[in-house]
Amino acid sequence: MSLRFRLNLLITVVLLMFMTAVGGIVIKGMRTSIQEGVEAATRVTIQLLDTVIISSYQNPEWGYTHDVLRAFLQSLGHVRSNEISLYDIRGQLIYKSPPSRYRADVTPPEWFSHMVMPTEELVNRRIRYGTLEVKSQPGGAIREAWTRLSDLLWVGLGFFIVLNLVVYWMLGRWLRPLNAVMGAISRVEQGDYTTRLTEFRLPEFSRIARNFNQMSTTLQASTEENRKLALIADQTADAIIIHDTNGNISYSNPAAQRIFGYSAEEMIGKSATMLTPPDYQEDLAQNLRALTNKHHIEHYDTQRLARDGRLIDVSLSAAPMVDPRTGEVMGDICSMRDITERKHAEAAEKQLEENRQLTQLIQRHIEDERRSLARELHDELGQYVTAIKTFAVGIANKARTQMPEIEANAQTIVAAANHIYDGMHNIIRQLRPGSLDNLGLSETLRDAVSNWQAQNPTIRFSLNLSGELDALGETLNINLYRIVQESVTNAIRHAQASSIEIRLAMSAAGELQLTIKDDGAGMDICMVDQTSHFGLLGIRERAQALRGSFSLESLPQQGTTIHVNIPKGSQTT
Incomplete structure (x- = not known):
């Protein structure tokens, strides 16, 4: 039933109740009016008849009273709202007033007649030789009242229908x-x-x-x-799990299902202990108690158990879910990030750091041994060679005039001593360049480039130094020198290069940038196992030991470029 129809029905019921109430009031007024009209007509009729009776008594010549009354009543005819009957002395009816002809064609319903019917009045007058009876007869008044009420009802019905139609139309318009x-x-x-x-x-x-x-x-x-x-929860790489107040899982996102290997149906409703290794059960209980007390857990590294039995390293963060209206804890939301790779990276970094420290220690010992060996060669072998040369020169001077053959042999010894001495100095320079300790890295590189240029006149060497390079420290100096030395040696021996360019610069950010570039034969890096080339491997290890980076660029017939970058924090090593 539509609202429009119900409102119209309500208005109809109210209107019917109003019309019923009005009708009851009108009918009650009609009954009262009829009652008063009948009583008034009866009183007037009785008064008139009493006057005739008295006049008949006063004038006997008119005849008997009942004859006078009958003649009068016959001339009077119908009297409104009354029925007059005249009986003789024997009780026989000698006259009865004719019925009312007013609205004789109207027949009121029985219920209406019953509702408006007044109290019946009966008046008897005994006269000479008879009896006069006057009885109220409201039939005409009732028919007249019914006629008026019928007209009113038809008007009310028309108004009711029109009003309902108007209300129905207006409701339709208003409720559209x-x-x-x-x-x-x-x-x-x-x-x-x-x-x-x-x-x-x-x-x-x-x-x-x-x-x-x-x-x-x-x-x-x-x-x-x-x-x-929802998209964030579904598409994030972190596992998101919601627990209720009993520690049971009520939600898990796809990442949690992927990481732990369980489907959503297998996890929902289960205890959080299903993902917790036995050794971490107490930690789980403590975390749940903390969350119940509205504490937060952030970046807590722990382990969780996958379906296949694997232990997964996770970083756990959790927060209680608090009802904003009551302030009660409804559960908690927990996010777990798989940090297995990070743990592996940390372990690898730790191993790399240990290797770096070991490499530095080995290189330090090697450099110490080289320094010691260079010192021994210079101090011991150098003295012996110098003594041999001195003795040979002395022999040559004494035997010059008397024993020419001995002089010639002595000169040969002097030449061999000079050759040994020069070779020894080259070896000492390879073991430990003396200028590195005395003059610094810049002068040592310049001296080395001069020697390489003198030894390889067909190759054009260039050295470009910029920035503050004289206070780098012994470890950094010797490692940079060894990197340059190994790179240039490889280029001279294997690249068939016509030019070698060396650039060493200190950037504004404090980073050391070393570049060694040649125009030699180059190589296909994809086809070269750099771990089997000890020269490149040594350069990489030295760079990593200094916490720096090493990169190699090369193409066949397009030369080779080596880049070594040493961050600022490693320059005090």
Whole structure:
């Protein structure tokens, strides 16, 4: 049943009740009016008849009283609202007034006649030689009242019908916006939160439209926010699990299912202990108690158990879910990030750091041994070679005139001693360049480039130094020198290069940038196992020992470029 029909029915019922009440009041007034009219007519009739009776007594010549009354009544005819009967002395009816002809064609219903019927009055007058009887007869008045009531009822019925039609039409017009409102509500129910209502003429419906539009906007924003949150939960790489107050899982996102190997159906409703290794059960209980007390857990590294029995390193963060209205804890939301790779990286970094420290220690010992060996060669072997040369020169001087053959042999010894001495100095320079300790890295590189240029006149060497390079420290100096030395040696021996360029610079950020570039034969890096080339491997290890980076660029017939970058923090090593 529509609202329009129900409102119309309510108005109809109220109108019928009103018309019934009005009809009751009208009928009651009619009954009173009929009662008063009948009583008044009866009194007038009795007074008139009493006058005739008295006059008959006073004038005996008129004849007997009952004859006088009969003649008078016959001439009088019908008397309104009364029925007059005249009986002789024997009780026989000698006259009865004719019935009323007023609205004789109208027949009131029995119920109406019963409702308006007045109290019956009967008046008897005994006269000479007879009896006069006057009885109230409201039939004409009742028919007249019914006629008036019928007219009123027809008018009321017409008004009732017209009013109902008008009300039904007006309700339809007034309630027409409800169709639009119901249609909009139906679309919102189906999930279309973009639905909006236009402004209506009626202020009430206009307020409804504004409130509905505001509600739709709020729902749309809330739904969009929930959709984004759902997308975040579904697409994030972190496992998100929601527990109830009993520690049972009530939600798990796809990442949790992927990481731990369980489906959502297998996890929902189960205890959080299913993902917790036996050794971590007490930690889980403590965490749940902390969350129940509204504490937060952030970046707690622990382990969880996958379906296949694997232990997974995770970084756990959790927060209690608090009802904003009651302030009670409803559960907790927990996110877990798989940090297995990070743990492996940390272990590898730790191993790399240990290797770096070991490499530095080995290189330090090697350099110490080289320094010691160079010192021994210079101090011991150098003295012996110098002594041999001195003795040979002395022999050559004494035997010059008397024993030419001995002089020649002595000169050969002197030449061999000079050759040994030069070779020894080259070896000492390879073991430990003396200028590195005395003059610094810049001068040592310049001296080395001069020697390489002298030894390889067909190759063009260039050295470009920039920035503060004289206070780098012994470890950094010797390692950079060895990297340059190994790179240049490889280029000279294997690259068939015509030019070698060396650049060493200190950037504004404090980073050391070393580049060795040649225009030699180059190589296909993809086809070269750098771990089997000890020269490149040594350069890489030295760079890593200094916490730096090493990169190699090369193409066949396009030369080779080596880049070594040493960060600022390693320059005090």
